[in-house]
Amino acid sequence: MKVLVTVKPVADPNTPPAAWIAEQEGKGGSVNDVANYFDLIAVEQAIRLKDIGVTDICIVSVTDDSKMAQVRSAIAMGANRATLIDPEGKQLGAYQLAASIAHVVKKEEPAFVLMGKQATDDDASQVGPLLAGMLGWPQATFVSEIGFNDDRSRVTVGRETDEGVEVLDVKLPAIITCDLRLNEPRYATLPNLIKSKKAPMERLKFTDLGIEDKPRVTVEAYSLPPGRSGKAKMVADTAELLTTLKDMKLVD
Amino acid sequence: MNILVVAEMQLGKLKPSNRASIRMAQDLAKKDGDSFSMVLLGHQLGDAANELNRFGAKKLFVIDAPEFEHYLAKPLTDAVSNLAREHGFDRIVGCEATTARDFFPRLAGALDAGMCRGVSALCEVNGETCYQRAVFSGMALRTERIHTPIHVMTVDPTTMDDPTEGGAGEVVAFDAGVTVGDEIRFVELRRAKSERPDLSVADRVVGAGRGIKSAEYLETIGALADKLGAAVGATRAVVDAGWLPNEFQVGQTGKAIAPKLYFAIGISGAVQHAAGIRGAKTIVAINKDAEAPIFKIADIGIVADLFDVVPQLIEGL
Numbered sequence: 001m002k003v004l005v006t007v008k009p010v011a012d013p014n015t016p017p018a019a020w021i022a023e024q025e026g027k028g029g030s031v032n033d034v035a036n037y038f039d040l041i042a043v044e045q046a047i048r049l050k051d052i053g054v055t056d057i058c059i060v061s062v063t064d065d066s067k068m069a070q071v072r073s074a075i076a077m078g079a080n081r082a083t084l085i086d087p088e089g090k091q092l093g094a095y096q097l098a099a100s101i102a103h104v105v106k107k108e109e110p111a112f113v114l115m116g117k118q119a120t121d122d123d124a125s126q127v128g129p130l131l132a133g134m135l136g137w138p139q140a141t142f143v144s145e146i147g148f149n150d151d152r153s154r155v156t157v158g159r160e161t162d163e164g165v166e167v168l169d170v171k172l173p174a175i176i177t178c179d180l181r182l183n184e185p186r187y188a189t190l191p192n193l194i195k196s197k198k199a200p201m202e203r204l205k206f207t208d209l210g211i212e213d214k215p216r217v218t219v220e221a222y223s224l225p226p227g228r229s230g231k232a233k234m235v236a237d238t239a240e241l242l243t244t245l246k247d248m249k250l251v252d
Numbered sequence: 253m254n255i256l257v258v259a260e261m262q263l264g265k266l267k268p269s270n271r272a273s274i275r276m277a278q279d280l281a282k283k284d285g286d287s288f289s290m291v292l293l294g295h296q297l298g299d300a301a302n303e304l305n306r307f308g309a310k311k312l313f314v315i316d317a318p319e320f321e322h323y324l325a326k327p328l329t330d331a332v333s334n335l336a337r338e339h340g341f342d343r344i345v346g347c348e349a350t351t352a353r354d355f356f357p358r359l360a361g362a363l364d365a366g367m368c369r370g371v372s373a374l375c376e377v378n379g380e381t382c383y384q385r386a387v388f389s390g391m392a393l394r395t396e397r398i399h400t401p402i403h404v405m406t407v408d409p410t411t412m413d414d415p416t417e418g419g420a421g422e423v424v425a426f427d428a429g430v431t432v433g434d435e436i437r438f439v440e441l442r443r444a445k446s447e448r449p450d451l452s453v454a455d456r457v458v459g460a461g462r463g464i465k466s467a468e469y470l471e472t473i474g475a476l477a478d479k480l481g482a483a484v485g486a487t488r489a490v491v492d493a494g495w496l497p498n499e500f501q502v503g504q505t506g507k508a509i510a511p512k513l514y515f516a517i518g519i520s521g522a523v524q525h526a527a528g529i530r531g532a533k534t535i536v537a538i539n540k541d542a543e544a545p546i547f548k549i550a551d552i553g554i555v556a557d558l559f560d561v562v563p564q565l566i567e568g569l
């Protein structure tokens with residue numbers, strides 16, 4: 001059984017927001033990249049499914065060479081190979097990303113695609129459902145439990161929703177996006193990181209894929225959110241807390 | 253502009269965050285002197301359509317069919333895209349919830365439209381209406397512009413004002429012509445029973461973090477919540493430990509909430525948790541570590557042992 005797993009290099013979530021914005025706006029600043037955490041959960045899940053029939057894990061990433069380390073660390077967790085799509089300096093939106101991945105899916109014909117439920121930089125959460133729609137496949141997003149049925153033609157998933165855990169029975173092939181509680185991703189060991197350099201890597205160029213490159217959505221500006229006061233009124237004990245809450249008419 | 257609000261049901265009632273979508277539609281309509289319409293999807297809707305029809309919409313389309321008893325992405329996408337095509341809607345507005353977050357991107361794809369997720373405000377750049385949304389765990393705001401003829405968006409309910417009341421629109425039953433195949437079947441919803449207010453819209457929320465040390469202490473947290481008429485929320489640490497189910501999680505990957513009063517009890521204030529409480533009016537932090545980042549975003553703070561403070565609060569309220 002073949003599985004594709006998507007991995008996006010993103011800025012380290014601990015980057016100060018002003019530095020992140022400066023980098024986004026091309027005003028310099030050094031930002032460390034990491035692999036999107038939700039994508040690592042997807043990679044980990046693919047590896048765990050090796051016990052029950054997954055034989056070929058291919059990482060798909062739309063990224064240029066400067067972010068190879070993040071893709072390698074994902075391969076080193078236990079994937080077999082990777083397909084990279086070089087954006088060639090273009091700012092690609094959700095549509096272009098989904099269409100690029102769809103190109104690989106059509107060629108590889110995997111049993112299913114595992115993805116992170118969102119990227120921790122733009123928090124857009126769009127590529128998974130867009131890809132499912134393009135392929136005409138069923139989608140299961142925000143998944144925190146996965147189990148195969150006996151003949152592996154369907155999966156049962158638990159989805160984390162506002163109302164609770166929703167259980168769906170999904171026919172494969174499908175797009176599955178992973179939520180936090182699905183698993184705890186392993187760290188790549190040093191020997192595996194060295195070995196990952198030898199993993200087969202197919203390289204494609206975005207402009208060769210024949211995808212409309214006019215962006216559907218563009219970024220016009222960044223700003224910092226209006227900060228909270230940043231100056232908490234500190235109280236000494238519960239009695240003072242209670243009078244403060246009452247004085248501010250927050251409680252009766 | 254021809255604006256359509258996609259209104260949803262939740263556990264047999266109108267979803268509270270529909271109000272934010274309606275407000276966004278009203279604001280968009282005001283910009284161009286246009287009207288807006290709504291569509292309500294579900295099954296056995298009862299009085300919900302009437303309840304929804306008091307905000308000045310021109311038309312209220314009602315899609316009431318067994319296919320929509322349980323939320324499923326594909327039938328919803330098909331129904332709304334059919335309606336949008338048939339009536340020429342070019343602004344599709346939904347609420348930021350795990351339903352719309354799931355099917356709106358698919359809908360945008362079906363309509364060849366660009367989409368913005370979790371829009372918190374409208375703004376203008378060179379005379380064009382643009383959409384502002386939080387990115388990077390809520391630590392930055394980004395202004396986005398959609399270039400396709402159709403714009404699709406979900407709205408962040410924690411930043412929107414209430415919609416203004418208005419007359420009722422013409423109610424139109426719409427036959428979505430949708431079938432549900434066997435690609436995907438709803439099995440069940442596992443949900444904890446709770447008598448407390450709904451976390452996503454509660455005016456007061458008592459948030460519990462790892463500092464409470466055990467699931468048992470949630471009883472005391474619950475007692476405080478009940479004194480305040482508050483909902484209970486939690487950090488990822490508490491949910492991961494299995495002390496509370498996932499629908500209680502507040503933050504980047506849980507719910508974003510905007511109560512008038514939020515108690516952060518034994519919560520460190522990690523950016524991913526802070527992302528969910530930015531809209532709270534007053535944050536009260538109870539933490540024994542004076543250096544905890546929660547004090548940087550709190551309005552009232554007390555450096556103390558929560559196991560002393562919480563029972564005293566219950567006593568004193």
Ligand SMILES: Cc1cc2nc3c(=O)[nH]c(=O)nc-3n(C[C@H](O)[C@H](O)[C@H](O)COP(=O)(O)OP(=O)(O)OC[C@H]3O[C@@H](n4cnc5c(N)ncnc54)[C@H](O)[C@@H]3O)c2cc1C
Nearest residue numbers: 461462463487488503504505506518519520524525540558
């Ligand atoms: C991709 C990603 C997404 C995430 N999404 C979310 C999310 O949506 N929501 C979320 O909450 N987290 C999320 N997290 C996790 C987040 O980073 C933190 O780990 C988490 O919020 C910490 O929870 P906590 O504050 O309960 O625990 P801790 O950080 O362990 O803090 C416990 C606090 O309790 C205090 N304390 C301990 N004992 C006492 C006492 N007796 N009296 C008073 N205070 C006491 C301590 O001083 C400490 O500050 C996410 C993480 C990642 C990587």
